[in-house]
Amino acid sequence: MKRPLLFIIILLFLNSAFAQDGPTPAQTLRLARATYEQGRLHEIPTQLNDEVIAKMSKQEKVDAHKILCLTYIYLEEPAKADQSMLNILLTDPYFEINEVVDPAEFVALYRTFRTRPIYRVGAKLGINASQPNVIESVTAVELSDDSEYKYGLGLLFGGVVDVPINDKMTLHGELLYIQKKFEIDLKVNRGQDALGETLINQFEGIETQSWLSIPLSFEYKIMEKKFNPYIAGGVSIDYLLNDELVGERTREDASAIPESTFELKPQREKINISALVAAGAKFKIAGGFFVAEVRYLYGLTKVNSEETAYANQEATWEQGYADPVFKVSSLALTGSYIHNIFNPKKLKRKK
Amino acid sequence: MRITTIIIFIAFIAVVSCNNITDADPSPRKTFVKFYEGPFPITATSVAEIPTGYVILGNALVTEIDTTFFESVLIETDKDGNQVGDFHPLEGGTGKSLQPIIDNGTVSGYIVVGDNIFTDPQAPQAANVIVSSLRVVAVGNDFEPIRNRYISDNRILGPNQVKADFFGGAINLTDNGVIILGTYKEGVANQQAAPEKQLLFALDNDLDLDSAWFKTYDLLGNTYLNSKSVHYTNGKIIWASAIADIQGDFTFSYVTVPFVEEQSVFENFSQIGQTTLQLFIPSDIQPASSPAFGYGVVGTYSEQTDGLKGNMFFLRVDANGNIIPGSDRYFDAIESFGVDITDVDKNTSSIVDNGEAITSTSDGGFALAGTLTTNPVKGKGGKDLFLVKVNAFGDVVWMKTMGGTGDEVPISIRETGSGDLLVCGTNTIGDYASVFLMKMDKNGELKN
Numbered sequence: 001m002k003r004p005l006l007f008i009i010i011l012l013f014l015n016s017a018f019a020q021d022g023p024t025p026a027q028t029l030r031l032a033r034a035t036y037e038q039g040r041l042h043e044i045p046t047q048l049n050d051e052v053i054a055k056m057s058k059q060e061k062v063d064a065h066k067i068l069c070l071t072y073i074y075l076e077e078p079a080k081a082d083q084s085m086l087n088i089l090l091t092d093p094y095f096e097i098n099e100v101v102d103p104a105e106f107v108a109l110y111r112t113f114r115t116r117p118i119y120r121v122g123a124k125l126g127i128n129a130s131q132p133n134v135i136e137s138v139t140a141v142e143l144s145d146d147s148e149y150k151y152g153l154g155l156l157f158g159g160v161v162d163v164p165i166n167d168k169m170t171l172h173g174e175l176l177y178i179q180k181k182f183e184i185d186l187k188v189n190r191g192q193d194a195l196g197e198t199l200i201n202q203f204e205g206i207e208t209q210s211w212l213s214i215p216l217s218f219e220y221k222i223m224e225k226k227f228n229p230y231i232a233g234g235v236s237i238d239y240l241l242n243d244e245l246v247g248e249r250t251r252e253d254a255s256a257i258p259e260s261t262f263e264l265k266p267q268r269e270k271i272n273i274s275a276l277v278a279a280g281a282k283f284k285i286a287g288g289f290f291v292a293e294v295r296y297l298y299g300l301t302k303v304n305s306e307e308t309a310y311a312n313q314e315a316t317w318e319q320g321y322a323d324p325v326f327k328v329s330s331l332a333l334t335g336s337y338i339h340n341i342f343n344p345k346k347l348k349r350k351k
Numbered sequence: 352m353r354i355t356t357i358i359i360f361i362a363f364i365a366v367v368s369c370n371n372i373t374d375a376d377p378s379p380r381k382t383f384v385k386f387y388e389g390p391f392p393i394t395a396t397s398v399a400e401i402p403t404g405y406v407i408l409g410n411a412l413v414t415e416i417d418t419t420f421f422e423s424v425l426i427e428t429d430k431d432g433n434q435v436g437d438f439h440p441l442e443g444g445t446g447k448s449l450q451p452i453i454d455n456g457t458v459s460g461y462i463v464v465g466d467n468i469f470t471d472p473q474a475p476q477a478a479n480v481i482v483s484s485l486r487v488v489a490v491g492n493d494f495e496p497i498r499n500r501y502i503s504d505n506r507i508l509g510p511n512q513v514k515a516d517f518f519g520g521a522i523n524l525t526d527n528g529v530i531i532l533g534t535y536k537e538g539v540a541n542q543q544a545a546p547e548k549q550l551l552f553a554l555d556n557d558l559d560l561d562s563a564w565f566k567t568y569d570l571l572g573n574t575y576l577n578s579k580s581v582h583y584t585n586g587k588i589i590w591a592s593a594i595a596d597i598q599g600d601f602t603f604s605y606v607t608v609p610f611v612e613e614q615s616v617f618e619n620f621s622q623i624g625q626t627t628l629q630l631f632i633p634s635d636i637q638p639a640s641s642p643a644f645g646y647g648v649v650g651t652y653s654e655q656t657d658g659l660k661g662n663m664f665f666l667r668v669d670a671n672g673n674i675i676p677g678s679d680r681y682f683d684a685i686e687s688f689g690v691d692i693t694d695v696d697k698n699t700s701s702i703v704d705n706g707e708a709i710t711s712t713s714d715g716g717f718a719l720a721g722t723l724t725t726n727p728v729k730g731k732g733g734k735d736l737f738l739v740k741v742n743a744f745g746d747v748v749w750m751k752t753m754g755g756t757g758d759e760v761p762i763s764i765r766e767t768g769s770g771d772l773l774v775c776g777t778n779t780i781g782d783y784a785s786v787f788l789m790k791m792d793k794n795g796e797l798k799n
Contacts, residue, residue, distance in 0.1 A: 314755050
């Protein structure tokens with residue numbers, strides 16, 4: 001009865017002792033590095049087999065694949081060298097060669113791979129100041145010279161996609177919700193009352209337009225700096241989601257016309273196209289960039305037509321407001337985070 | 352450094368690239384809606400087309416430190432409705448009708464007819480506290496008054512005597528002179544209940560306003576409420592009038608079309624509604640585009656004498672002043688917009704409508720302007736514009752309603768030389784009234 005129990009304990013002890021004696025991934029890596037330096041290259045693929053590498057940390061894996069890659073280069077097994085280089089880049093897309101230290105063959109092989117991100121995705125948040133660019137004036141009242149449209153601040157947010165073309169150039173696209181707001185301040189000088197006081201009728205309103213916007217631009221990095229400064233140009237195609245005008249009219253020496261909300265979407269063109277120019281900087285952060293940008297959108301198409309100048313009867317007959325024909329331009333300040341998405345592969349050699 | 356320069360450049364472009372409302376050129380559109388707002392509430396009464404644009408006559412309720420009074424005002428606009436110069440007050444009373452004097456395409460002046468009200472709180476007779484005179488003002492083309500003429504009771508009275516009141520109405524410029532239509536109340540005891548009788552007179556066709564002839568008409572002791580227009584053709588004068596069954600109360604009324612030989616008596620006195628009880632008031636009469644087709648009349652009909660079943664009516668009058676039987680049409684701003692846009696039975700009314708003004712159109716039809724009074728079913732608040740285009744037979748071509756929360760009341764509709772329709776009236780919101788002028792295309796649209 002006691003003998004079998006003793007035998008089992010001894011077996012467990014031996015098993016434990018053997019397990020503790022196997023090399024750790026770090027030890028295996030050191031061994032492989034020593035083997036490589038001693039020139040016994042044929043032994044390395046066995047030492048750094050897939051099972052061993054799978055147990056390594058990310059950095060150890062990169063180092064292991066690098067040793068394998070160098071080994072295959074010198075064993076003149078290009079296919080396996082390519083696979084090892086690919087494994088390096090798949091493990092760490094941000095892997096960079098050191099041209100001073102790394103062998104020229106390794107550097108050359110690295111350069112035959114696509115190592116740039118294939119695209120970046122992210123999110124954008126910002127504010128914009130919008131103002132109408134009046135093309136044709138239409139008024140229902142005799143405006144005094146100090147009547148004006150004033151810019152208003154609106155929000156914008158949405159998704160961002162970057163497609164790097166090369167180190168300097170990037171195609172940039174967004175899908176944004178943009179709020180374009182502006183203030184309307186229309187004054188009528190009614191003349192003077194019996195006391196010689198000038199009487200003013202004043203319409204004050206805020207128009208808020210909500211757009212679904214697809215800006216497409218081409219970015220160009222203008223200098224090699226840590227903050228990657230760039231300029232950009234392109235177009236923005238916008239679809240109108242909603243448009244309303246909230247306004248009231250005060251009349252000196254008479255009762256005010258209470259605030260009203262006017263639905264202007266039926267009088268607006270649904271599609272608007274703008275030209276855009278921008279300047280910004282990209283700060284490397286985590287696995288992507290934080291992008292700060294200032295952007296100017298110049299409305300190319302009119303957001304309404306002369307046909308609809310008096311189409312909103314309430315606005316015209318209550319508040320004396322007619323819709324001038326205008327485009328909308330805006331200046332936006334935005335911040336966004338874009339994350340790099342890699343897909344390394346062997347580049348095809350140009351014939 | 353370069354990035355800063357670029358950002359500054361973008362900001363600069365953003366600032367300088369936008370035209371503001373007062374920087375942009377006016378839209379080259381044909382139609383418009385314009386409001387003319389003065390220091391005091393103004394009620395429009397008449398509009399005239401002149402070669403360079405339009406001139407509007409209105410009455411301002413002037414408030415001074417210790418008093419309020421009405422004062423007529425002229426407003427000049429260009430063809431696009433933009434106000435030209437300041438308002439031009441005509442001191443001394445109200446204005447009800449306006450005619451420009453145009454020689455060879457140039458305006459030499461204007462003639463305005465209205466009232467002058469004299470107030471004497473200390474008058475021994477209550478009827479003399481307020482005494483009205485008919486006023487005719489000749490105005491130069493610079494809008495400066497040249498001469499005032501008054502038709503008034505200038506008698507020096509004893510303490511028990513009452514002065515007559517004269518009221519201006521309509522004006523028409525002919526090749527021979529100026530025809531003025533008005534009414535008057537004789538200076539009799541219990542004057543308030545006395546009939547308001549017809550009055551016609553003519554002045555020379557120049558700005559001196561010398562009298563040519565004067566005529567009053569007293570028929571059955573009735574009170575008349577005249578249309579805002581009077582016309583003169585081949586020695587005949589025609590207008591439309593409501594006759595009150597009860598003195599001063601037109602809730603019981605019927606329509607007549609007086610047709611008068613110049614300086615003479617009635618040649619015709621065609622009537623409609625005289626055998627029934629209703630409210631039946633013509634507001635305007637205008638000649639058809641072809642004189643042979645006579646005239647069109649617009650006004651208000653209500654089966655209920657309180658006006659609560661008001662419809663806009665249209666009827667035709669032949670060249671001799673006869674109301675054409677069966678030509679009367681009635682329009683209701685709800686019922687007429689049924690499946691087919693059409694006229695309705697005169698007693699079918701779902702909303703209170705009033706007819707105010709009419710013009711003939713070059714296609715042989717007429718355009719009518721009136722109001723609807725907002726109810727829970729229709730209307731934007733207060734009174735809205737109700738516009739109807741009919742053909743020569745009175746069949747509806749189109750109808751429109753428009754307005755805001757206030758009262759939009761037309762006083763005139765005209766076809767312009769370019770075939771567009773010009774509507775003038777008063778827009779009252781709260782305690783303030785302004786004049787509006789609207790030019791629509793021939794289809795009643797404001798699109799271009």
